[in-house]
Amino acid sequence: MARTAGSHSADTAPRIRAAAQRLFAQHGYAAVSMRQIAAEVGVQVGALYNYTSDKQSLLFDLMVVHLEDLLDALPEPDTAAGPMQALDEFVRFHIRFHAARPEEVFIAYMELRNLSPENFAAVESLRRLYEDRLTAILDAGQARGVFRVADTRVATMAIIAMLTGVNTWFRETGRLSLSEVEAIYGDMTRRLVAG
Amino acid sequence: MARTAGSHSADTAPRIRAAAQRLFAQHGYAAVSMRQIAAEVGVQVGALYNYTSDKQSLLFDLMVVHLEDLLDALPEPDTAAGPMQALDEFVRFHIRFHAARPEEVFIAYMELRNLSPENFAAVESLRRLYEDRLTAILDAGQARGVFRVADTRVATMAIIAMLTGVNTWFRETGRLSLSEVEAIYGDMTRRLVAG
DNA sequence: GTCTATAGTCTGATAGAC
DNA sequence: GTCTATCAGACTATAGAC
Structure with a gap:
């Protein structure tokens, strides 16, 4: 070539x-x-x-690729293993994936208002797909009596906000290792939804 | 005059x-x-x-006044009532205060990087004072055996992220009233830290 | 305290040479 | 595919009249 x-x-x-x-x-x-x-x-x-084509599509591409990577990387829950293990896997995946990509995560949260309306809608629908994956885990656990949650949609938003918040304070060189953080958040999340 | x-x-x-x-x-x-x-x-x-004096101090003033209002409005825990009630009061206060001021909250989180280094440090120290109030509640509950938390600092960050996340989805006209939301988050927070 | 005018610089995006 | 040059306008902040 x-x-x-x-x-x-x-x-x-x-x-x-x-x-x-x-x-x-x-x-x-x-x-x-x-x-x-x-x-x-x-x-x-x-x-x-x-x-x-312009500055806007530079931003849009960054967000879309990030969210598509996120959806592709998220493991499918092992239906045989049960909701508690699926939740634990989601928590660990979310923290690990986001900790590895602080810039992408920051942009995806902070620059939403700089997207054109059509681009905003596209990004929001990708994010919604990700949220739905957690809601499905919570619904399954609720149906089996493993979880006891007042509102699975609210719990979804609460858990994702809690997990994503790790990026605001976690540092590689800090007091806690990433796997310690994963363990602590795994524990907190289990307690949050336990039946 | x-x-x-x-x-x-x-x-x-x-x-x-x-x-x-x-x-x-x-x-x-x-x-x-x-x-x-x-x-x-x-x-x-x-x-x-x-x-x-300039555009920067317009931003700085908005953030400082918001955070000072937040600290002033936060009720002192009733030491006789115990940590569980103090935590519940903190949760309800946080949600109510933030839901009433979506613009201030949004700016205080999104525009930190547009502060000059000195202004950033001043804002961060105010925010830290607020976080410390929750950490103190968790420490007190931990000491009395009412709470069982792996790390009160991490739990502080997790709870505040979870609560502040309400502002990203809550709408006055939505499915849930603000007091229903307060109750749900109160319940989730209690379970998160319960001994 | 508010106005107009201005300094000096930067902006996103395009045209056309190579 | 990258360059230079350019357009037409916007930017923060200031000066001086009223």
């Missing part, structure tokens, strides 16, 4: 993605200029528009 | 505050211009600088 004249690097596209992600997470979408992104990549601003 | 020549309204200051709060919450600090704020108030942009 011959390079087009003037092409200096075959992987400009992922480098633009990475630069946008880093800068959006650090300064916020609205505060970052296309020129800043170009400088981080090492190209001039005009070159960015070979890879993205 | 005579009006200065050219003064059209004695309460321009609070109207600037209100406009900044509304616009920052809706569009984000970085996306809002001083001209937009001035237009919302009904003055020209130059007039704003009679009331604020």
Whole structure:
């Protein structure tokens, strides 16, 4: 595959993605200029528009890929194992996945209002699919009498908020290891829903 | 008290505050211009600088006043009543206070990275004081054997994240009333820490 | 206290050379 | 595919008239 004249690097596209992600997470979408992104990549601003139609779709792509990765990576519950183990697996997965991607998570939560209405709707429906996976676990546990929850939808929102909150304070170099944190949150979540 | 020549309204200051709060919450600090704020108030942009030294201190003031109000409004635990009741009161207070101030809460969480380093430190120390109030309740309950928590600091962060998350989905016109929500979260929190 | 005018800089996006 | 140059407008903050 011959390079087009003037092409200096075959992987400009992922480098633009990475630069946008880093800068959006650090300064916020609205505060970052296309020129800043170009400088981080090492190209001039005009070159960015070979890879993205505009700044908005740079943000939208980051969010969609993140949420699609999240949905793809979430393990299917082992129906033979029961709801309690499914819940435990969800908790550990959520914490591990989110701790590994602090920038993506930050952007996905903080920049929702900078999406166009259509893009916002698309992102929200992906997020809703993820929430539904936890609600299904809670409903199954409730039906079998393993869980006793006043409202599975409210419990879903409560648990996800609690788990995602880990990203606001957890540091690799901190007092607790990630697996200790997983264990503590696993315990808290079990107690939250136990029948 | 005579009006200065050219003064059209004695309460321009609070109207600037209100406009900044509304616009920052809706569009984000970085996306809002001083001209937009001035237009919302009904003055020209130059007039704003009679009331604020710059855009940054507009944001900082909103956050500080919000957090000071929060700390002032938080009831002192009734030491005779015991930790379980203190926890319940904290939960209900937190949900009620935050539900009543969605804009302030949104700004206080989303715009931290737009604070200057000194302003960020000041805001973080106020937030820390609030967190400490919950940690103290958990420590007291732990000491008396009423609570059984693996780590009171982690439980503090988990509970506050869970409670604050209510603001992302609760609507006055929704399926549940605010007092129903308070009751559900009160129950979940008790189970989270129960000994 | 509010106005208008302005300084100096930055913005997203495009056109056309190479 | 990347570059330079450019458009048309917006930005924060200030100065000085009233």
